[in-house]
Amino acid sequence: MSVTKDELLKIATSRSNELIELTAKLIRINSENPTGSQREVIDFVKKYLEESGIEAEELKANEAFPCVLAKIGNDEGPSIILNGHVDVVPAGDLSKWRFDPYCGEVTDTLILGRGTSDMKAGVAGILFAMRLLKESEAPIKGNVRLHIVSDEESGGQYGTKWLCEQGYSDQADACIVAEPTSNFTIEIGQKGSNELVLKAHGTSAHGSLGNYKGDNAIIKLTKVLQNIGRLHEIRGQFSLDQAQALENSKYIAASKLEMPGIENVIDHVTASVGIIQGGTKLNMVPDYCEARVDIRLPIGADVTEVDRAIQTIIDDSDVDGVEYDVTWKNFGNSTSIDAPIVQAIKKYAEEIWDIKVLPAYQWASSDARYYREKGIPTIQYGPANTEGIHSYNENVDIQDVINANKIYLLSLCDLLGIN
Structure with a gap:
């Protein structure tokens, strides 16, 4: 008997400790960019996928910045890309940290360390969602494609930008970028x-x-x-x-800033x-x-x-x-608020968090623009405590990580015909 959406949600809930441990393991790998190496974290992602029964492929335009691609499902329905980067900004002055930036410590409510919010918790969420879909043999009508990159923090020319230029985003119907957002915000456009x-x-x-x-x-x-x-x-x-x-x-800019x-x-x-x-x-x-x-x-x-x-x-x-x-290269870009990917994430974010969730535009920019330039409806939604991003004492709420994974999983179910 095929697994249902409700059953997948129960599985995700019962195995949430695995998700938290996956996040912590990713944090414990120092993958600073540009000062460090991405080799260890990329190898970790490949091994995790292979242990999940998912064939992983490493591609690279630059030896220092490899990418990992994977796919589950078939070609008989929508194709959804899950994107995330595993490089992090340097920890900086260690004396300004209250804890080891690469401790990956799990407290009662938080996971601590560089990259927790930007964006290894998000990466863990999409990796775990793929694992659950694969292991449960969910009846996917379409496919899920994974794009894990290692140079977003240095401009992305060897990561998402290169993947899109080489055609690896072709034929996609939607994309979820697990970059950090507030839980009440879905980023659907940016400057x-x-x-x-x-x-x-x-x-x-x-x-x-x-x-x-x-x-x-x-x-x-x-x-x-x-x-x-x-x-x-x-x-x-x-x-x-x-x-x-x-x-x-x-409204969000005025409230936050x-x-x-x-x-x-x-x-x-x-x-x-x-x-x-x-x-x-x-x-x-x-x-x-x-x-x-x-x-x-x-x-x-x-x-x-x-x-x-x-x-x-x-x-x-x-x-x-x-x-x-000035050479004008990057322009404001957006996804329709009525796009199925936006409405699916909004539906389940509101259901899981029991709050009103606002699709909105961002004042900064990210890898999402490369997919939008290809005409792919793209959103950003991910777990985060924004005050620690690119700063000291970065952390993320455990509940935020768990809920984001559920939102990814349930949204994929809706988009790929799992009832």
């Missing part, structure tokens, strides 16, 4: 991330004559940079069917000066200065308008010898 480079050219002279001779490139560029905030005035363009998600997003006007981060361009480099020696008037600006484009932003605004800022700064370079 595009681009780099603006501003370059100022001046004339060198001896520093002792700097007020009279030479043309200081640093001074020139600062006049431009003090007006870069004008780019914030540019808004994205949202369609009527995006109105609810936009409203949800602004608690800064006056912070909700505008969702639908306005943001420009953050991240790096300034200029000058050769203290006693020389600098003849060159360069600034790199993080430009985030909301959904529907017109890059022609942004280009015009950048040039206008330079012109209005009343300096010569300043130019800019």
Whole structure:
């Protein structure tokens, strides 16, 4: 007799300790990027899949950043991708941690360590969901495809981006990225991330004559940079069917970030000066200065308008010898709020947590964009305590990990015809 959705849920509940131990084991593997190696954690994932009866394949565009692919099911129905990354940001100053960042300690309510929220708990959740589906011989009408990558924290060019470019996401009907979110938020869209480079050219002279001779490139560029905030005035363009998600997003931003006007981060361009480099020696008037600006484009932003605004800022700064370079590569992207993958995750997140769950747009960006660029409805939903992400004393709630796994499993049941 075929296993039912309710029976799968009971199995997941009865074996939740296995999920927690899997998460802890992943945490205990130091997989820092860019300072460490991904070999051990990738080998662990492959072995776990093989022990689960799932054939795993290692692929790599770069020896240092291998990917693991796997598939269960058949080609007679929808194809769902589960994506996660196993690399983590460096632990940083160990004296600022209250515990060993790679202890993987399990307390009464928490799992401790670097990567618990970003995003090894999410990876454990999708791995465990695949194992349960495989071992139970669930009657899948379609297939589940696993994409585990090891370089998301360094830009993803050898991971999800490469997999999509090579066709490994082709024919997919939906994708779940187990990146960290709040339990009441399903991320269905995000801003595009681009780099603006501003370059100022001046004339060198001896520093002792700097007020009279030479043309200081640093001074020139600062006049431009003090007006870069004008780019914030540019808004994205949202369609009527995006109105609810936009409203949800602004509410979440205002609630989480608690800064006056912070909700505008969702639908306005943001420009953050991240790096300034200029000058050769203290006693020389600098003849060159360069600034790199993080430009985030909301959904529907017109890059022609942004280009015009950048040039206008330079012109209005009343300096010569300043130019800019920007290649627009990443744009705001989204999945319809009515997509089956969104509605399935929302249904079971609300059922499991007994709260209202909001599909919303994110102010940052992630690997989800590569699937959306391929036309694949893609969401992010994963266990997390967001305050520890990319910071110290990272942890995740045990209940969050257990519930996320159940939500993945039940959503896959709905999408793949398991009643």
